[in-house]
Amino acid sequence: MTHLAIEDVAEYSATSAKIHQHWFEVTGGWATDERAETEPQAQQRFAVATHRHAWHAELWERRRPAIPVDVAPVSVPAGATLGRDTPVEHRLEAYCAALDVVLAADAALRSRCDERLDPSTLRVIELVTADLVRLRQRDG
Numbered sequence: 001m002t003h004l005a006i007e008d009v010a011e012y013s014a015t016s017a018k019i020h021q022h023w024f025e026v027t028g029g030w031a032t033d034e035r036a037e038t039e040p041q042a043q044q045r046f047a048v049a050t051h052r053h054a055w056h057a058e059l060w061e062r063r064r065p066a067i068p069v070d071v072a073p074v075s076v077p078a079g080a081t082l083g084r085d086t087p088v089e090h091r092l093e094a095y096c097a098a099l100d101v102v103l104a105a106d107a108a109l110r111s112r113c114d115e116r117l118d119p120s121t122l123r124v125i126e127l128v129t130a131d132l133v134r135l136r137q138r139d140g
Contacts, residue, residue, distance in 0.1 A: 004112050006065050009121055012109055013064040014074045016128075019081075019102060020057035024050055026082040027095070036088045045092070045135070052131045063124045077101055099136045103129065 030036060031047040079101040086094050106129050113122040 013060045017057045017060035020053045024053040
């Protein structure tokens with residue numbers, strides 16, 4: 001197993017915080033969009049997601065190491081962003097696809113975590129993953 005370097009934890013935490021903050025902002029807009037009233041189950045799903053993503057952004061931000069390290073600029077993985085102007089009928093599909101991208105990235109990071117060396121990062125991944133899986137599988 002390749003162990004995570006502190007720079008990896010710092011970069012991943014920053015990226016994940018940025019993704020979840022973005023999702024919080026977009027899903028919040030989708031949940032309150034009057035045009036989406038024809039999709040009440042999706043609106044409700046996005047309302048729940050909004051709160052989860054705000055919390056996830058906070059978790060990842062707090063997980064960033066306090067020790068100053070040089071990290072690469074934050075870049076969001078392709079497919080993880082949501083378009084604010086995504087048509088109502090395509091929002092759920094776009095959201096689930098973005099969730100899949102981040103779930104795969106989180107799984108890859110989890111495979112590199114050593115519970116003895118970095119239980120805090122592992123716990124954040126487990127909490128966030130559990131929520132994302134529920135949001136992904138939700139029927140409405």
